[in-house]
Amino acid sequence: MWNNAKDRALRDRAAQVIPGGMYGHQSTALMPDGFPQFFTRAEGTRITDTDGNSYIDFMCAYGPNLLGYNHPEVMRAVRDQQALIDTATGPSPLIVDLAEAMVGMVSHADWAMFCKNGSDATTMALMIARAYRDRRKVLVATNAYHGSLPWSTPRPGGVVPEDRAHLIYFDYNDPQALTDAAKQAGDDLAGIFAAPFRHDTFADQTLPDAEYARTARRIADEQDALLVVDDVRAGFRVTRDCSWETIGVRPDLSAWGKVLGNGQPISSLLGNDRARAAASKVFVTGSYWFSAVPMAAALETMRIVRDTNYLEHMQKIGGMFRKGLVDQARDFGFALRHTGPETLPMVLFEDDPDFRLGYAFCAAAMKRGVYLSPYHNMFINAAMTEADISETLEATGAAFEDIKRNRDSLKPSQVLMAMMET
Ligand code: PMP
Numbered sequence: 001m002w003n004n005a006k007d008r009a010l011r012d013r014a015a016q017v018i019p020g021g022m023y024g025h026q027s028t029a030l031m032p033d034g035f036p037q038f039f040t041r042a043e044g045t046r047i048t049d050t051d052g053n054s055y056i057d058f059m060c061a062y063g064p065n066l067l068g069y070n071h072p073e074v075m076r077a078v079r080d081q082q083a084l085i086d087t088a089t090g091p092s093p094l095i096v097d098l099a100e101a102m103v104g105m106v107s108h109a110d111w112a113m114f115c116k117n118g119s120d121a122t123t124m125a126l127m128i129a130r131a132y133r134d135r136r137k138v139l140v141a142t143n144a145y146h147g148s149l150p151w152s153t154p155r156p157g158g159v160v161p162e163d164r165a166h167l168i169y170f171d172y173n174d175p176q177a178l179t180d181a182a183k184q185a186g187d188d189l190a191g192i193f194a195a196p197f198r199h200d201t202f203a204d205q206t207l208p209d210a211e212y213a214r215t216a217r218r219i220a221d222e223q224d225a226l227l228v229v230d231d232v233r234a235g236f237r238v239t240r241d242c243s244w245e246t247i248g249v250r251p252d253l254s255a256w257g258k259v260l261g262n263g264q265p266i267s268s269l270l271g272n273d274r275a276r277a278a279a280s281k282v283f284v285t286g287s288y289w290f291s292a293v294p295m296a297a298a299l300e301t302m303r304i305v306r307d308t309n310y311l312e313h314m315q316k317i318g319g320m321f322r323k324g325l326v327d328q329a330r331d332f333g334f335a336l337r338h339t340g341p342e343t344l345p346m347v348l349f350e351d352d353p354d355f356r357l358g359y360a361f362c363a364a365a366m367k368r369g370v371y372l373s374p375y376h377n378m379f380i381n382a383a384m385t386e387a388d389i390s391e392t393l394e395a396t397g398a399a400f401e402d403i404k405r406n407r408d409s410l411k412p413s414q415v416l417m418a419m420m421e422t
Pocket of ligand 1: 145147231233258
């Protein structure tokens with residue numbers, strides 16, 4: 001029987017020694033009540049919490065788990081490299097191998113730089129766009145997530161207006177709004193940021209409109225600015241290339257992270273020759289940016305990405321999850337909006353303005369061993385099997401039954417309501 005006594009005890013201890021008990025995307029405060037905060041094991045597609053409950057994990061560490069947790073080949077590469085050199089006075093030759101591998105894999109790229117988090121890569125993109133022609137203005141889609149630094153964090157705490165003084169916001173997928181924003185920037189336009197598709201929290205996902213993407217490319221060319229695709233979340237879950245390659249638009253810079261090392265800490269900024277001189281001008285670094293172990297993991301991950309059908313498998317599994325869930329919802333009298341690519345599904349209920357149905361549904365599925373998110377896109381990984389999806393659908397079927405039975409007594413999440421008000 002599911003219980004969370006140990007998790008609750010750990011939360012009490014954490015509240016004493018960690019501000020707010022936990023922070024950023026690792027705070028489960030926004031999840032339905034009872035969602036576990038702490039985990040002790042991760043293997044394949046499953047995570048186990050401190051109370052010993054095991055879950056089929058549709059969050060995949062918020063992206064990094066591409067091939068399965070504790071993937072044998074990636075972990076062998078990690079162990080082999082650990083025995084040689086990791087963080088040291090200089091990088092290992094793997095940094096050159098990895099840069100060559102990335103440039104070989106991603107069509108628009110002529111060079112690569114490596115860092116740790118997605119925020120490092122997107123912030124480097126911002127700096128390089130500004131260094132390119134010594135300009136200031138950067139266009140960013142409203143509500144798009146590009147990281148948690150002062151220029152990009154979604155919450156207001158600790159941020160002053162000057163941090164964003166030269167950002168101009170526009171509506172994603174709206175070529176006219178983008179054109180107007182570029183006009184406003186005028187001859188001070190440094191760069192345009194684009195998510196590969198709209199993947200904002202609490203909202204349906206929308207695929208990029210080709211005209212919008214071409215408009216972004218045209219404006220960057222006409223105004224001699226750099227176009228940046230932020231592939232930190234979607235990279236290698238859409239295609240084995242930059243995600244906008246699927247609509248025929250090549251950026252000057254693309255930011256990568258999460259999946260690159262299948263969980264080992266590494267991210268990357270890729271660029272073309274146009275941006276090379278600007279990239280050589282900015283001073284960017286970090287004590288761990290040159291560590292060899294995550295690079296070994298990334299090289300092995302890229303080999304698997306290149307040589308296996310991991311992506312086609314994930315698309316098939318994601319398609320089964322989508323169809324199963326939407327059919328099941330209909331059978332129980334609910335309507336679901338299941339949006340975005342199969343490999344990064346976002347699931348929201350129709351007629352659920354305060355998300356009470358979605359929250360109750362995910363809470364009920366969680367207690368039956370399936371970890372879903374009611375407000376963030378989810379992630380499929382290549383270790384998921386058809387049997388995992390059958391097991392998932394058994395749990396979600398029971399969860400639908402639960403919320404159908406209790407529909408009239410469901411309440412909105414207090415934490416969510418408080419957050420929506422700020
Ligand atoms: N860009 C996008 C699109 C992301 O999804 C994220 C992380 N969720 C980031 C940037 C920031 O990455 P990180 O959390 O590794 O700094």
